[in-house]
Amino acid sequence: MRVLKEMLRQPSAVFGLLVVVTVIVLAIAAPWIAPFDPDNQMFDGLTLEGAPMPPGGQFLLGTDTLGRDLFSRLLYGARTSLVIGLVANGIAVAIGLLVGIVAGYLRGFASSVLMRFTDLMMAFPALLLAIVLAALLRPSLWIVAMVIALVNWVQVARIIYTETRALSERDFIMAERSLGAGHFRVLFLHILPHLVPTAIVWGTLGIATTVLLEATLSFLGIGVQPPQPSWGNIIFESQSYFQAAPWLVFVPGFVILLTALSFNLVGDALRDILDPTQRGRN
């Protein structure tokens, strides 16, 4: 409650929060709001020469090269992209946090094994790994989300590992141990809260990258399968018509940008509000 109240005091956070809530509501309500079936290739949707319709008129944001309504596709695409950006990215951050914090706190053999595995994952081209995984498992939205999570946790793990190591050298951790605190207490009550800002920043930055990674996978035919729309694959499907129909790239591009920016704004505000040393400032 306090968090929400403080957030409402910052204009940028209010803006971010509004956009995020709007996007989520639109995604959930897509079937009731969408003016057309997103997969319906309409005869009206193309000009007599067979070119997509520009924005305005009957189709609010124009149509794509197959005559489908762009606005409807964006609404349904929001569902896909939010699952990728929130769920897949969330899982990635969670795995990264767990691996990083355990490896950073434990030291010794277990830590070496975990971090060498992380390094191996980092050295391995993410896209190649995603292709292999996606080829082994039949692509569907949730499989794609899992694949993205499995590829994206490594950077988070690396950063969290370094921070945890630095934190466990700090005096207050030594002080906790001298009080008799066990590992569990030190890890979850004293180290984890200090990692929250990093996790929030990486989590919000990851939303844009994962949405675009999904688009790349779609482009390669191993992402979300057509005709199901996602913001990423709307851009990729129409990129060769960029000059003839620029709205097909700009509109979804702008939507991704705006959403990612809003999550970042909310994340930044959240980070400051949760930090007691920042309380009472601003």
Added chain:
Amino acid sequence: MTSPETAATVLSVRDLSVDARTPEGLKPVLRDIGFDLASGETLCIAGESGSGKSVTSLAIMGLLPKASLRVTSGEILLGGRDLLKISNRAMRQVRGGEIAMVFQEPMTSLNPVISIGAQLTEAIRAHQGSENAEAVALRMLEAVQITEPARRLQQYPHELSGGMRQRVMIAMALSCQPKVLIADEPTTALDVTVQAQILTLMRELKTEFGTSIVLITHDMGVVAEMADRVLIMQGGRLIEQGSAVAIFNRPEQPYTRQLLAAVPRLGAHAGTDGPPRITPQPAQPPAEDRTPIMNVQDLRVTYGSPASRFLKGKPQVHAVDGVSFDILPGQTLGLVGESGSGKSTTGKAVLGLIPSSGDVLIDGRNIAGLSQREMRPVRRSAQMIFQDPYASLDSRMAVGAAIAEPMVIHGIGSKSERQDRVADLLRRVGLTPDAATRYPHEFSGGQRQRICIARALAVEPKIIVADESVAALDVSVRARVLDLMLELQETMGLAYLFISHDMAVIERMSHHVAVMRGGKIVETGTRREIFEAPSQEYTRALMAAVPIPDPELYQKRAGAN
């Protein structure tokens, strides 16, 4: 030596005011500071943290962080020019060329990836052109009396000791023959014996180069040793100025008197066996029990690993090398030594916080080989207070929760009982119970250390290891925290293992003293034995190096030479 009255004024500060930009608006940091620096004079600016002494020096150097601090009025005159009005380009020539600065921490003010020679010649080239820069650099290193100066030019900062690094910083500052040298706490990060050498060097160089020195320090002992004149600052104002002898012998302002009274003087407790009494009546009679609360036998801490058949191993360093001592209930053992002597390592090892060998008996239980879990009951009787109170408190945990935590860990009391006890502990260390809901950053250094003491007391320990627990505090605050520790000892019968580099503080606090050097205890005995009749040369050297807050003594000595 030129007498300050007749000498020309080199630097003159008039009505200097500086504001800080804070979220709540502009806040005054300096108010109407004015003083003159005479040629060949050493002027000490003394004050506690937050008094504005460092801001004054940064303002003179034109190095105030523009985003947060702004000069609102006043002038700084150097050779007839107002430094606040000249261009950045002209100011760059002044910095290093006419006014040079030496900072507190020589490691962080030298660039770790550039050789000493390159850093020295860079400054010389910038102000004097590039011919003979190498030769000048070598001559400067000779002037600061560094051993093997030619070899040092090729070395990197990490290869030098702290004292040598500070000598390099001074060489760099003096290389362009500045008129004014500003030294901001130049010896605070150094050991006492090294501090004594650096201060002597600065005095010699002052006469050799004819430089005026502005020395900023919190240490009244250093002031007495160095100053011709003294400025006392408090809360951004200049509250008193005068000759060193006048300030020390006839302080006019109450604050100055208080500052001087708080300075611990070596030998102040000569002729007594224990620390001064704080409470009128001891609540518990002096313990008749002569069984030590802590008994340490042949403690060893080794870093590195021995070579085995498969691994090459790392070079072994004996940080603590066969240390033995006893601490009786209700008494204090002062462990004194310079950096690298192994005193802090000893403090951590006796509480099982770092791996060690040897026997440590706490309240009759041997902690050797105990696991973290098995150690837990022992930790109820032995607690620790660290040097930096802010670093040893979790910044994301409210103070009340931090103090209650040891009770939660050891399963003491119900939630409401713990809350009552937290309030009680806070009162006991001189804070109000409403502190419980606030966070560590909202407190001052001394208050934070009180919080740490309250946390250590929460489980009613019998012994507390205090590792440099007052080193990070201002003198007046330091005296009050020491009094609190003595009072708690008297009322609760606590024993302390009191670790410090400061001989005067050790003298005040201890019943017994152990002097450490290179991982070994070189001398041990009652306080009286150590301070009144030290048998080891090293102990005597440590005591001789402590600056004494009496300027006349130094002037007599200088006259005798």
